[in-house]
Amino acid sequence: MAALRCLAGILSTIGNIYPLCTLIGINGGPQFQFSEAVSFTINCKDQDEVDYYWDRLTDNGEEKPCGWCQDRFGLSWQVIPERLYDLVSHPDPARATAATQAMYGMRKIVLADLESAAASV
Numbered sequence: 001m002a003a004l005r006c007l008a009g010i011l012s013t014i015g016n017i018y019p020l021c022t023l024i025g026i027n028g029g030p031q032f033q034f035s036e037a038v039s040f041t042i043n044c045k046d047q048d049e050v051d052y053y054w055d056r057l058t059d060n061g062e063e064k065p066c067g068w069c070q071d072r073f074g075l076s077w078q079v080i081p082e083r084l085y086d087l088v089s090h091p092d093p094a095r096a097t098a099a100t101q102a103m104y105g106m107r108k109i110v111l112a113d114l115e116s117a118a119a120s121v
Contacts, residue, residue, distance in 0.1 A: 039068075039076035046081065047111045053079045054108045067109040081111045087118050094121040 026032075044050045057079065060072035067080045087099035095118040102117035103109065 034070075034074040034076070036068075036070075036076045039078060041078045041080065044079060044081050050079055050081050050109060050111070053077075058108075063107040065107060066103055067106065069107075080109050081114075083111055084109060084114065087114050090118060092121070095119075097121075 042053050044053065054069065057071045057077050058069050062070045064070065064076075067078050067084075068076060069079065070076050084099075084103070088096055088103065090096040090099065098121045099114050099118040102114050106113070
């Protein structure tokens, strides 16, 4: 169940009820800024989905390392392909390290480059 309240066309609160957890966001004005301490992750099924969310979130936002970005409001997101988890935790430590090192050099995660790095070992 999601709850939204708007005041004069500006989002003032947003809440979402999860089992055992309630998230509430409040538009507290300029004295209460977003920080990277609160962020969201979007697990994407493929590169097309990564590109879709990345392009929209970074429009008037800011790209950060390792799949992180901030949207135009300053909220932090990590947009990653689900396959990333398999690659960076590969049973072969050399492949896992190669994928991890490749990720460290990226802003938007490019799955083909991660796959290539892991396969090169």
